[in-house]
Amino acid sequence: MEDQEILAKFADPAARNVAFNQLVRKYQQKIYWHVRKMVIDHDDADDLTQDVFVKVWNHLDNFRKDASLYTWIYRIATNECLNFLSSKRRKFFLPLNDVGAELAQKVEADPGLAGDEIELRLQKAILRLPDKQRLVFNMKYYDEITYEQMSEITGTSVGALKASYHHAVKKVEQYVSQETHHD
Numbered sequence: 585m586e587d588q589e590i591l592a593k594f595a596d597p598a599a600r601n602v603a604f605n606q607l608v609r610k611y612q613q614k615i616y617w618h619v620r621k622m623v624i625d626h627d628d629a630d631d632l633t634q635d636v637f638v639k640v641w642n643h644l645d646n647f648r649k650d651a652s653l654y655t656w657i658y659r660i661a662t663n664e665c666l667n668f669l670s671s672k673r674r675k676f677f678l679p680l681n682d683v684g685a686e687l688a689q690k691v692e693a694d695p696g697l698a699g700d701e702i703e704l705r706l707q708k709a710i711l712r713l714p715d716k717q718r719l720v721f722n723m724k725y726y727d728e729i730t731y732e733q734m735s736e737i738t739g740t741s742v743g744a745l746k747a748s749y750h751h752a753v754k755k756v757e758q759y760v761s762q763e764t765h766h767d
Contacts, residue, residue, distance in 0.1 A: 585606050585610065587652070590603050590610070590653070591603075591647070591649075591653070593606070594607070607640070607644075611657055612633065612637070614654070615661045616629060616630070617726075618658065618661055618665075618727060619632045619636070619661055619665055622666075622669065622719065622722065623669065624711075628668065632665065632668055633661075636657065636664050639664075640657055643660075651736055655736050655737055658729075658737050659737045662719060662737055665715075665719070669715050670715070705759075705763050706760060709755070709759035709760050710722070710756060712755065712759055713752050716748065717751060717755075718752070720745055720748045720749050721752040724749050
């Protein structure tokens with residue numbers, strides 16, 4: 585079902601719940617995996633995905649049609665992830681790399697995420713990136729989101745995003761090649 589149809593239905597109080605269920609069915613999987621790649625843990629990702637859709641429900645009336653619905657939902661999910669990771673650091677007074685190390689252990693322990701050896705190395709390398717670089721890397725590499733869409737989602741200029749992605753790729757390549765030489 586097209587987004588316009590969903591939005592039109594949502595505007596009608598009698599059809600609101602049905603419309604929202606259709607919206608959740610359409611985007612839940614994509615949003616869950618976007619969140620999961622950032623927070624790694626399934627339960628955290630599940631909770632955050634639910635939080636995202638609660639926010640969508642509460643604010644869909646104010647959605648301006650100038651962005652695509654997916655981009656708008658993705659932006660909410662992105663902010664939820666960044667807030668979650670930053671509050672986790674504050675709560676446990678963890679420096680940046682400790683959160684990365686903790687997430688890397690979760691990746692290794694989760695058979696659904698690990699994949700093969702190369703994928704595991706890639707995942708661990710990505711987890712060493714600062715949150716915003718990791719976000720840009722995931723959006724470009726996994727979700728194939730354009731820089732223009734990313735700019736809309738993050739409120740960052742296309743130039744800054746390209747630079748961020750370039751730095752992220754360099755760091756990931758460096759880490760993966762170091763790991764390969766240690767074997």
